[in-house]
Amino acid sequence: MTRIAVGGFQHETNTFAPSKADYAAFEAGGGWPGAQYGEPIFRAVEGANIPAAGAIAALRAKGHRLVGTAWAAASPSADVTDDAFERITGRLVSELRRSLPVDGVYLDLHGAMVAESFDDGEGEVLRRVREVVGERVPVVASLDLHANVTRAMIERADGLVAYRTYPHVDMAETGERAALLLDRILRSGGKPAPAFHQLDYLTGIPSQCSFIEPCRSIYRELEQLERRHQCVLSFTPGFPMADFAECGMAVFGYEGNASAAVAELRAIVAGAEKDFALELHDAPDAVRRARERGHPGAPVVLADTQDNPGAGGNGDTTGLLRALIEQKSQDAVLGMLIDPASAKKAHEAGLGSSLVFSLGGKSGIPGDAPLGGEFTVERLGDGRFTCTGPMFKGFRMTLGEMALLKSRAAPGVRVVLAARKCQAADQEMFRHVGVEPRQSRIVALKSSVHFRADFEPMAREVLVVRSPGPALADPAGFPWKKLRKGVRLRPLGPVHV
Numbered sequence: 275m276t277r278i279a280v281g282g283f284q285h286e287t288n289t290f291a292p293s294k295a296d297y298a299a300f301e302a303g304g305g306w307p308g309a310q311y312g313e314p315i316f317r318a319v320e321g322a323n324i325p326a327a328g329a330i331a332a333l334r335a336k337g338h339r340l341v342g343t344a345w346a347a348a349s350p351s352a353d354v355t356d357d358a359f360e361r362i363t364g365r366l367v368s369e370l371r372r373s374l375p376v377d378g379v380y381l382d383l384h385g386a387m388v389a390e391s392f393d394d395g396e397g398e399v400l401r402r403v404r405e406v407v408g409e410r411v412p413v414v415a416s417l418d419l420h421a422n423v424t425r426a427m428i429e430r431a432d433g434l435v436a437y438r439t440y441p442h443v444d445m446a447e448t449g450e451r452a453a454l455l456l457d458r459i460l461r462s463g464g465k466p467a468p469a470f471h472q473l474d475y476l477t478g479i480p481s482q483c484s485f486i487e488p489c490r491s492i493y494r495e496l497e498q499l500e501r502r503h504q505c506v507l508s509f510t511p512g513f514p515m516a517d518f519a520e521c522g523m524a525v526f527g528y529e530g531n532a533s534a535a536v537a538e539l540r541a542i543v544a545g546a547e548k549d550f551a552l553e554l555h556d557a558p559d560a561v562r563r564a565r566e567r568g569h570p571g572a573p574v575v576l577a578d579t580q581d582n583p584g585a586g587g588n589g590d591t592t593g594l595l596r597a598l599i600e601q602k603s604q605d606a607v608l609g610m611l612i613d614p615a616s617a618k619k620a621h622e623a624g625l626g627s628s629l630v631f632s633l634g635g636k637s638g639i640p641g642d643a644p645l646g647g648e649f650t651v652e653r654l655g656d657g658r659f660t661c662t663g664p665m666f667k668g669f670r671m672t673l674g675e676m677a678l679l680k681s682r683a684a685p686g687v688r689v690v691l692a693a694r695k696c697q698a699a700d701q702e703m704f705r706h707v708g709v710e711p712r713q714s715r716i717v718a719l720k721s722s723v724h725f726r727a728d729f730e731p732m733a734r735e736v737l738v739v740r741s742p743g744p745a746l747a748d749p750a751g752f753p754w755k756k757l758r759k760g761v762r763l764r765p766l767g768p769v770h771v
């Protein structure tokens with residue numbers, strides 16, 4: 275019977291964001307299970323839409339025996355601290371060494387991790403894993419669609435397989451695809467050669483959504499190419515907020531005629547450059563339009579994309595909330611504003627009390643400030659609930675103290691507060707404090723794209739809003755320093771020199 279070591283280390287790093295990911299951030303998990311070591315990793319991810327969960331089920335079904343090493347994830351933010359990187363990678367490697375001999379390794383990685391001392395976080399994790407198991411043992415990893423795939427990652431792994439949906443409804447399924455590739459490598463006894471190309475333009479994350487063009491067509495063609503060329507193929511549009519040389523889009527594949535498939539897919543992505551442009555709205559205009567068009571049963575959904583905690587924001591900028599209040603919007607709700615001090619204050623004051631808050635605006639984002647005003651505490655919550663939407667289904671949230679506040683200046687505007695940061699991508703985050711999103715006219719979300727899985731089906735319309743935050747929708751706005759020369763900083767945009 276074969277023995278396979280299972281591990282995971284996920285972080286999406288926005289090097290331009292205000293806060294780093296320390297070890298405590300991985301213990302908290304930010305919506306994901308907290309850091310786990312050894313056998314408990316299996317129970318921690320079980321039943322959730324998590325790559326490792328899909329891989330574990332598939333490997334067991336194929337009759338492999340599994341040993342757990344380490345699994346950890348944290349909310350996207352600036353760099354992973356060296357302390358966190360060394361503790362988690364160190365433990366993954368020591369558990370792996372203790373498990374030897376193993377026949378194969380499966381890793382649940384993100385692909386866009388930058389640590390303080392390692393620009394290519396996953397390249398370094400793979401280097402250390404390879405050092406333990408040697409050249410002969412196959413190492414296969416699943417990756418996020420936002421991976422910035424590097425040459426070192428391709429060299430050090432025997433297989434990389436990325437999600438093909440954004441919102442990521444196929445995380446567990448991608449773990450399964452990676453596991454089946456590992457299983458085929460073990461059965462065949464030979465390692466497939468990789469085919470790999472990086473592209474030379476960046477695109478903002480709101481336009482990477484696989485529900486809309488051009489990604490909807492690109493992923494459809496990817497599946498056709500996979501069938502025609504009998505290979506496993508991935509397209510990663512990348513995470514365009516990590517300032518290092520190899521940031522950006524890539525296509526890669528293994529088995530069959532992967533090199534032909536990758537060449538064709540690369541041409542398709544190169545040809546789609548102009549289609550990645552996206553319409554963005556300023557907050558006052560977006561609110562004005564939403565007030566006219568939204569109604570209970572079919573709200574207008576506003577995506578506060580640049581402060582998305584899923585892309586390195588702290589979820590506490592106030593630009594969109596300010597616009598909702600200034601225009602005295604009706605049946606409007608914004609969530610989640612991450613502000614532990616205000617959530618605590620609401621809990622201490624108690625239900626029904628009205629008091630002056632200074633909400634959010636604490637991350638030092640240019641153009642942003644706390645929003646002061648009197649609010650009534652309408653509901654309180656302990657932040658513990660299980661998600662039900664297509665992407666976060668089965669995730670057990672622990673978001674700390676939560677509260678629903680109603681503005682006294684604009685009584686039609688409510689705001690959902692949470693103490694711990696997490697992207698607003700599941701309706702349970704609102705229901706936990708008594709709000710049924712569908713009954714609103716305007717639903718404003720701290721999210722870029724993931725919200726679409728659970729919120730778009732009921733929305734009259736979705737508007738992507740540009741208001742203050744560190745996750746710029748247009749990558750050309752970042753002060754790039756380490757990015758390789760020659761990359762266009764947005765579709766058909768200026769070239770980095």
Ligand SMILES: [Zn+2]
Nearest residue numbers: 418419420442
């Ligand atoms: Zn992602």
